[in-house]
Amino acid sequence: MAANMQLAIRRCFTNADRVIDRFHIQKLAYDAVQECRIKYRWEALDAENEAIKQAKRNKTIFRREVLSNGDTLKQLLARSRYLLFKHHSKWTQVQKNRAELLFERYPELKKAYKLSLRLGEIFKVCKSKEQAFKRLALWYNDVEDAAIEAFRTVSRSIHAHYLSILNFFTNRSTNASAESFNAKVKAFRATSRGVRDVKFFLFRLSKIYA
Incomplete structure (x- = not known):
């Protein structure tokens, strides 16, 4: 989604369409879910610290609440x-039992998790730009109804780049092969403990992977 990518495309690939990879969009949604979880975790830590302080003040024994799964x-x-x-x-x-307890205690976290799943389903199910555009519009409505600020930020980011996101549905293009090759290059560089002679390094790469 970086602006420099758009500039590079305009200058070097004038007939190309930019496709924002679905991985980056879904990662935004996952980050929003984790932000909700972390917020509740800090609240739980604060509540426990306050309960410990109160127990010391009253000279009583503090006992943590233990849930049915032992957590x-x-x-x-x-x-x-x-x-x-x-x-x-x-x-x-085990995860099913944990999720049941989690969503029972924190229904907003359940909403956030479902929103992330619905966003992922758009990329899996939709076969055309028009279909995806309609599903995204419905997803925006769900985000507004849920009133989760982290997901409002995600929806604003998607809205700002929706044309490039919808380009995915033209050929269902991803940069998975480029990411895979990038991982191989990094692994190869790591085995060499870094690179001093760049030209020789590129020569070796071309011989191994070309």
């Missing part, structure tokens, strides 16, 4: 990180 509230929020990245159909039984 405390802090542990529940910390250990729920990875399940919020996954589709609910891929959860293990």
Whole structure:
């Protein structure tokens, strides 16, 4: 989504259409979900610290609340990180139990998780720009109804770049192959403990990967 990419395309590839990769869009949604989780985790930490202070003041024993799966509230929020990245159909039984407790306690987090799933489904299900545009409009409405500020930021970012995002549905183009090759180059560079002779490094790359 960087402005310098748009400038490079205008100057060097005048007949090309910029496609903002779906990975970057979905990452924004996942980050918004994690922001909600982290906010609740800090609140739980503050509440526990206040309860400990109050117990000391009253000279009583502080007992943490332990949930049915053996987690405390802090542990529940910390250990729920990875399940919020996954589709609910891929959860293990432990993750299902944890998610049930999490969403029961924090319904707003459940809304955020569902919004991230709906955004991902647009890229999976839609076959044309028109269909995707309609589904995105409905998703915007869901974001407004949910009133989650982190997702409002995501929706504003998508709205600002929606033309380039919708270009994905022309050929369902992604930069997955480029990302894969970039990972190979980084791994190769790491095995060499860095690069001093750039020309020789590029020569070796061309011989191995060309």
